Amino acid sequence: MTKMEYLKKLKHALRRVKADERKKSLAYFSEVIDDRMEDGIPESDAVAELESVEAAAERIIAEAEAQGQLKKRLSAWEVSLIVVGFPLWFPVLLTIGIVLLTLYLLVWIIIVTLFLVSAALVVAAPAGIVGLFQLLDQNVASAFAVLATGLVGSGLGIALFIPVLYIAQAYLKATPLMWNKLTGRKAGY
Amino acid sequence: MDAQLKRGFLEICVLAAMREEDAYGYKIIKDLSPYMEISESTLYPILKRLEQSGCVTVYSVEHNGRLRKYYRITDTGREKIGEFLSEWDSLMRAYRFIRGDEHYD
Numbered sequence: 001m002t003k004m005e006y007l008k009k010l011k012h013a014l015r016r017v018k019a020d021e022r023k024k025s026l027a028y029f030s031e032v033i034d035d036r037m038e039d040g041i042p043e044s045d046a047v048a049e050l051e052s053v054e055a056a057a058e059r060i061i062a063e064a065e066a067q068g069q070l071k072k073r074l075s076a077w078e079v080s081l082i083v084v085g086f087p088l089w090f091p092v093l094l095t096i097g098i099v100l101l102t103l104y105l106l107v108w109i110i111i112v113t114l115f116l117v118s119a120a121l122v123v124a125a126p127a128g129i130v131g132l133f134q135l136l137d138q139n140v141a142s143a144f145a146v147l148a149t150g151l152v153g154s155g156l157g158i159a160l161f162i163p164v165l166y167i168a169q170a171y172l173k174a175t176p177l178m179w180n181k182l183t184g185r186k187a188g189y
Numbered sequence: 190m191d192a193q194l195k196r197g198f199l200e201i202c203v204l205a206a207m208r209e210e211d212a213y214g215y216k217i218i219k220d221l222s223p224y225m226e227i228s229e230s231t232l233y234p235i236l237k238r239l240e241q242s243g244c245v246t247v248y249s250v251e252h253n254g255r256l257r258k259y260y261r262i263t264d265t266g267r268e269k270i271g272e273f274l275s276e277w278d279s280l281m282r283a284y285r286f287i288r289g290d291e292h293y294d
Contacts, residue, residue: 035215
C-alpha cells in the first residue's frame with residue numbers, strides 16, 4: 001500500500017471524528033511515514049510496518065470519543081424533524097440548486113455568445129472581398145470601403161476570439177474547484 | 190497488562206524519551222523500541238493526552254519541505270517522571286505482595 005492509499009483509507013475510517021482532530025491524526029501518520037522513508041525504508045514497507053488502518057482508526061476514535069471529539073449524531077427527534085420538514089427543505093434546496101446551475105450555465109451562454117460574435121466578425125473579411133468585386137464596376141470608393149470594413153471586422157473578430165478562448169478555458173478549469181467548494185470537498189488525500 | 194496501567198506506564202516512558210532533547214513521533218518510537226513495543230497508533234493518543242495535561246508543548250519545524258511536530262517536556266512533565274520514580278518503592282512492595290514472595294529483593 002502507498003502512503004496516499006493508507007491515508008485515504010484512514011481518512012475514510014475516521015469520518016466520525018471531528019474535522020480538526022481528523023486532520024491532526026492524518027498529519028501525524030503522514031509525518032511518521034515520511035520519517036520512515038527518510039530513514040531509508042521503502043514506501044510500501046514503511047506503510048506495512050504501521051498498524052492496520054482499522055486498528056489505528058479504532059485507537060484514534062476511542063481517544064476522540066473520550067474527549068468528545070466525535071461528530072454529533074442526530075438524535076431521534078432531529079431525524080423526525082428532518083423527515084417532517086421534508087416538504088419545506090426539499091423545495092428550498094432544489095430551488096437553490098437550480099438557481100446555482102442556472103447561474104453556472106448563464107456564464108457558458110455568455111461565453112458561447114461571444115464565440116458566435118467573434119465567428120460572425122471573422123466572416124466579415126471574405127464578405128468584404130465578395131462585396132469589393134460586386135461593387136467595383138459601380139462605385140470604386142464604396143467597394144473599397146466595404147472591403148476595409150470587412151477587414152476591420154475580421155481583425156476585431158480574431159482579437160475577440162483569443163480572450164474569449166482564455167476565459168472559456170479558465171472557467172472550465174474552475175468548474176471542479178467550484179464543485180468541490182460547494183460540496184465541501186478538499187483536494188489531496 | 191491492564192490497559193489503564195499500561196497507558197500510564199507508557200506515558201512516563203514517552204516523557205523520559207524527550208527528557209534529554211525535544212523529540213518527534215518517529216524518533217520516540219525508535220528510541221523506545223529497544224525497551225518496549227510501541228506502535229505509532231499507540232503513541233498518538235499518548236502524545237495528545239500529554240499535550241492536553243500540560244506535560245509537553247508542541248511546535249512545528251519545517252523539515253525537507255514538510256512540517257514536523259516536535260514535543261518538548263515541560264516542568265509538569267518532569268515532575269510526573271519524578272513522581273513515578275518516587276512511587277517505585279511502594280510499587281515494588283505491592284509487586285512482592287502480588288507475587289506472594291516475601292523474600293523478593
